[in-house]
Amino acid sequence: MLSAGAPSATDGGAATTAEVLRVEGLQAGYGKHVVLDDVSLTVGEGELVALLGHNGAGKTTALRAITGQLRPSRGRIQLDGRDVTGSSAALTAKLGMSMVPQGQNVFASMTIDENLRLAAAVAGGRPSNPRSAQDVRSFVLDMFPILKDRGKDKAGSLSGGQRQMVAISMALMTQPRLMLLDEPSTGLAPVLIDEVLAAVRTVNQQLGTSVLLVEQDTKRVLRVSDRVYVIKLGVPVFSGTPHEMHQQDWSQLF
Amino acid sequence: MPKRTRRFAAVAVAAALGLTACGGGSGSGGGSASGGNDTYKMGVAMALSGANAALGQDFVRFIQYGVDDANKQYASDNFKIEMVSEDTQATAEAGLNALNKLATVESVPAVFTAWSAVVKAMAPASEDLGVALFNIGANSPDLEGAGANLRNFFPLASVDVRAVATYMAKEKGAKKAAIIRVNNATGEGAAKVYKDAFEKAGGKVVATETIEQDAVDASSQVAKVLAAKPDTIHVQTLLGESSAVMKALQEQGAKVPITTYSGVGEAVAVRQASGDALNGVIYTTLGGAKVTDPKVKELVARFVKDQGREPAGISYDVYMYDSVFFYAEIIKKLRANGDEVNGKNILKLVDSQRDFSNLPLEGSTSFTHAGTVIKDVILKKIEDASKNPGEDPEVVTIKP
């Protein structure tokens, strides 16, 4: 299942397994200010790929450009082989990208149960969905029992870690082809970060959901990822397996 | 007179639709008393934009009919009347501007206007400007004596309210009366007239309750009024809230005689909305020209032919038309006496002559010492609200 020998960020070589996401030469920014330049990456079927980099390296910009919240100024984005460059956020969501944004990523005034039902309803009726909404729901509730116990509580009453679980669960309820997580560790205690990252890995392995994970916490992320990309000041500086990453001089990368 | 001064004035669009918003035109000066074919300006200030524009624009059209016809009738007297109109938007502020423009720029000797708030605002200013001010369409009782240069050609509400209050106390033996009135100056003034007249006739007003214009529910007011156990109830409201009052009276089982005035009793919308809640209600009308009068019918037919629709307020339009002949008669007399046609002389003539019998529709009119007109008051009873008001039987005619 793991795609050993996946293509590097720059050579554009064919992947040995089906690619869910393929990004080539992505350039994006705000106004004339280019934040991200010539970034290429792929996420294979069932892969958990991490995009690492310092604060301000352009990671969130990359996610926004990929999911259509920001129009890229150059480059190409393909989802399951279909060109989605410049598509709206609503369209990329419909085609199977589900992003878990940083920060306020649950509907605080709605109950946990309603958050999940809404997410399921949004993606409802997509013919490509392999599982019934009920199956995904059982899976999610088994993985995060707290969501079952507190289903009638307002999502706003939850702790930061629990909110991340709800947010991830919402993304899963849409049965995405690719889940994109924007720094899920933000604001969490270390023990909770481990818990959340472990949950992401579990989802990835048990549901086979492909994941693109953006993070700062390099050490923890390397433990759960199949492959990593590192960008620095908007430019790609490394791509490879966690093993290869450990052999690098990190001071050059960050 | 519908007043919507509380409302947002939807001025812009209505102004664009205004036909005669800008008066003016040529014409000789206002006051030459010499012979020859002279033209005299007739200052007209009406709501030509805003919520009341539909009414005001029709007023101006009927005045124009009057001008056309009077000029034919008085052709042998060698003078002509020319109408100069300005927009009051039915508000005091715009009304004052209109008056100023008519008096100073157009130099008219007399201004004819309507809407109680407008007339009240103009009354003191007309004195300063030296023009005669004629109210030809407002009926608020407090317009009586509102200014030295104001004469009320239009009968004020006090005429009929006073008559019905006296009638209920003296002829019907009512000892206790209650009033439900609209919460504005017109309602307040009428309630005061009713109370004064009823108590002067030996009765007592035991409750006065108010209702907001266009209010949708009157059950609180009616409940309070009924709790005072009156022998008769007088309703002095405008259009929107009237049916709520009548329905509440019916629902709460009011058994005593209910009186009101023609603005409620004859209004089609009130009759439709109230249904049988209005049956049995007595209302006042004024003697004089009626919609059924052949001359009025003829005038309405002319309007329908020109405009393709019924006029908005025919009971007012009658006075609009007649006012031109009233003005023409004054001019004729002043010319005959060799007096200049100016504000001062016009007022002097009205006060000395008092009776004018040359009005084509109303026939005649008579001014009191207080500068108001007197009319016969006819009480009518609504037996079936679904019928035309013309079919309501008369109860009694009260002579002034």
Add this chain to the structure above:
Amino acid sequence: MELLLQLAKNGVIIGLLYGLFAYGMSLIIATSGVLHFAHGLTLAGSAYSFWFFLQDQDLGVFVAILGALAVGGLLGILVELGIYRPLRRIQATDMVFLVASLSVLTLGQAALIFIFGTDPKAVTPTAFLRWSTDVGPFNVRMWDLLIIGASALAFTALYLLQRHTSVGLSFRAVGDNPHRAQTLGIKLQRTYVWVFLAGSLVAVLPGMLLAVQNPVTPSMGFDLLIKAVIALVVGGIGSMPGALLGGVLIGVVESVAVYWLPTEWSEFTLYALLFIFVIARPQGLTKGALRTA
């Protein structure tokens, strides 16, 4: 005492009417963040349509109800598409939305005057509508029952909609966190159209109920709008139960206060109530969940 009870009952009824009108506004503001003053136009427009189809064209009550719903719903959607959507595109401030909304209301009133004239229009009440009976100390009218029925219908329908349908859940989600809703794949523009439709349809109910009780006037929307805004502030802006609660509260206060005070003070009591809430409890009875547009 009997009078006081009667006044309280009248207050609840008229309060439900205010609440119904405020309810639609509340739904719209909670989702879109727009204080939709033009809701008053929706009310007046649907009342005129109801009168037009029923009284003027004599097409029967069924057609009249459908016609009023169609016109009311269409007015809401048109204002959203024609006014608010372009404003949102240029990221106009709340103040611009407010002024635009008020302008639509006043222009709409002028249009109603242009189309129908200033004279009030009335629906002839049928025997069914005139029915009333005494229950204990209360006089109960058919109109009272219709208002209670319409309120129950609207409140139940919207409650179920907002909890058990995807469109209703998306209303709340967009109101709560539009950015997150978008990343989840909810189309904001489409949701706004739906919420303006739903809120406007709710306003058609008080529009028709008013039309059968009182003559229809061009200013009727503005009159009710003031009551509705007070109800929203008192109930908590953006809170759905708050709109209902606020409506009933001001209806009862307006009606019952005149038991002790002269009737001309009834509107004054409302402004006093508004003032007290603005000073002492600006969040309203229920904690409003208003977000800025």
